[in-house]
Every structure is written in structure tokens, then in C-alpha cells.
Amino acid sequence: MRAVLVSSHTGHAVGWDEARELAYVAAEPLRPRAVPLAQALGTVLAEPLIAPAAFPPCDRSAMDGYAVRGPGPWMVIGTIRAGSNSPGRLTDGQAMAVVTGAAVPLGTYAVLPDEDVLREGDRVHGTVGPKRHIRYAGEECRAGEVLLPAGTPIRAAVLGHAAALGLDHLTVIPRPRVAALVTGDELVTSGMPGPGRTRDAIGPMLPGLLHQATALPLRRVPDSRQRLVTALAGAEADLILVSGSSAAGPADHLRPALDSLGASLLVDGVACRPGHPQALAILPDGRLVIGLPGNPLAALTAFLTLAVPAIAGLRGEPLAFLPTAPIRGGLDCHPASTRLVPVRLRDGAAEPVGHGGSAMLRGVAMADALAVVEPGPATAITARLLPLTQGEHSWGV
Ligand SMILES: Nc1nc2c(c(=O)[nH]1)N[C@H]1C(S)=C(S)[C@@H](COP(=O)(O)OP(=O)(O)OC[C@H]3O[C@@H](n4cnc5c(N)ncnc54)[C@H](O)[C@@H]3O)O[C@H]1N2
């Protein structure tokens, strides 16, 4: 654990930005490991990607046509097939048929595409400028060149690039393993909830929130301190999310359970709405625990406040910069807490969509982002935008 910010735990609600920082700093990047390309998708480069050799390795044709040398017309002296490893050599007045991507013969002046050629027996006619339609050796990269920095997320194009260069493995920071413990004896998991029962709305959100992590199978834990202790102790994860149990009621067992496991509480409430009772703790063995309030929008805002930075830290990625946008019509500030308000983005401005109460998901379901409205005495006319999906900004501001 990076020690510096941990000591700033104050025992009461911290500001929203401080909470993000604390979660990010508490989450050390996971240990790098070399994995086959097929296992690297969605992880992060632990080391810069360095070109193992020049690419392309030799001069190649960019067209199906004829490699030619000197002024035309040219005598066709052979054909270079895909995969041929001995392209030969041309002298003035000679041509060889080539396919796209094939190595061109030594001495090639240009490649004449098929559609620009008039062929008469063994002779071809046409005009082409010097060096046309040749991909030169080392044009994309030189041996030893740094192509991507450490910390780059490995997406489809990175894997294709690495394969094209001839690499079979990449050294990556693996995806963090995240366990979710959903508490609440009143919860049901299908159908209409009867009187006094509540349909679990947090479990169904988690797969979509955890796409940058490896989500372990969700566990449902009864409202029992001992059962929560056992579940926390047994979770083989880098980060454990616990939903419900975050407040101070008789069925809210998170803090006592953390206490009995010897955890250090790094964040004990955040000055934001919704999401005030969220918590971040570290167990003696280094596993992080985040308490998500039971109210579903509060759980989501807590995930975005604490879990997103923690996952970024474990992945060795930077804490996301949040762009600022004007708020159409403004939003009232809370005097002491940061408000997180569902907004739609239209023409570069944020429009509040309403229905943003702690127990509601209606507003956020139609939102593009949450507006981060700083505490203050007045009305905010601009706000930072918090994406609803880690690593993605679906708007153009
Ligand atoms: N005396 C106090 N009461 C409350 C406080 C407080 O500070 N003192 N804080 C309030 C705030 S703010 C919030 S948010 C909630 C947090 O509650 P908990 O995290 O302890 O969670 P529960 O009490 O179990 O549930 C609260 C609410 O959410 C519903 N819930 C729980 N899990 C789910 C789920 N997976 N899907 C849908 N809904 C869920 C639960 O049924 C309750 O209605 O505490 C306030 N109270």
C-alpha cells in the first residue's frame, strides 16, 4: 500500500475528490506477468511495447501488380507469390508479377497496379512514379522503437499490432479480481417484490460496471455479522464490494465486521449525495473492501467514487480526468456535500434529467453521465462530468 495518503484518514466523511484520491492511492498496481496474446485483452501493458524488429521486415508491395525497374515497357521475368521468401532481383527493363504484401525484388523502382497495366505476351506497358505502391522496410517502426507506453489498455488493435510484429506474449498488469457480497434479507432476485421485499437492483448493475476487472461470482450474504466476517475472510479477490450494511442501523454489519478482521478504515463516509455512508477499508493482507450503500443510486455513485479509482489503481492506470461542461439551467449546490446528479449531454451542455434520489435509478438509466456539483452557497452553472462506465467517455466535451 502506498502509505502517504492512508494516514490522512480523519474518522469522518471526507470530501468527494479526496475520497477518489484515497481509493486510487490505496490501490497498488497488481504484479505484472507475461501472458499469451489471447489472455491479454482488457489488461494493461506493464512495460512499454518495444518493436522487436523493423516492420515491415523488407520492402513489400502495396498492390497486386508488377514490380518494375527502369523505363517501360518491361519484360515479365517471373511471379512472386504470397509467402515467397526469395523475391530475386530486377535489372532495367524487367518486371515481376507481385501480390499485395509480397516482398518486392531487389532493385524495384515502383509497383504498377494491375488496373494500370497493358499486358502484351511477356511485356507490360504503363506509367508509374518512383517508389509508388511500395511499403518500405522499417516504414512502420524501427527495431527497438517504443511503440506504446506502459499503462496502455490492451484493446483489439494493440493485440493485432503485437501479433503483426511477431510477438506471442505481452507483459501485463492483470485485471483485478473483484468479489461482490450483496447483503439484505429483504432482497429478492426475480419477479415483483412483495410487500416489505425489495428486488435486488445492485447485482444486475455489477457486470456492466466491472468490465475492466474480473468479476467473481456474486455472493448473497444474510444480514449477520458473523456471516459477513466469514464471507469477507474467504473472498479471494483484490477488491471486495459489499452492498447494504453501510449505515449505522441494527442490520448494518459492515463496520463491525471490518473491525473484527483488523481492517483499517481509509474512508468512513464521503461528503456527497447520494452515497454518503460509503466506506473504503484495507484488510491486513492488503485486500481492499468498499462498502456500497444499499440505496441503488447511492451504490452506483459510491462505485463510481471509490471502486472506479481503486480498479484504475490496481490496473496501473491514471485516475480519470473529468471534463467540465456547462449545466443548462444550472443546478443548486448543497452547502456541504458534492451532489452527483444524472445528466444528459446535448450540444455540449449537461441537462439534468431529474429522478436522481438515492433510492431511484430512473434518472441515471436515461443519463449519459453524473454532474459533479461542488458544495457551495449558490447555483452551479458548470460541473465536471463523471462517466457511468469506467474508461469510456461517450460524449464530445
Ligand atoms: N440512522 C441512519 N439511517 C440511515 C443513514 C444514516 O446515516 N443513519 N444513512 C442513510 C443513507 S444516506 C443510506 S444511502 C442508507 C444506506 O443503507 P445501508 O447501506 O445500510 O443499506 P440498507 O440499510 O441495507 O439498505 C438501504 C435501502 O436500500 C435497499 N437496498 C439494499 N440493498 C439493495 C439492493 N441490492 N437492491 C435494491 N435495494 C437495496 C434496502 O432495501 C433499503 O431500502 O441508509 C440510510 N439510513
Ligand code: MOO
Ligand atoms: O447519502 Mo444516502 O447514500 O443517499 O441516501
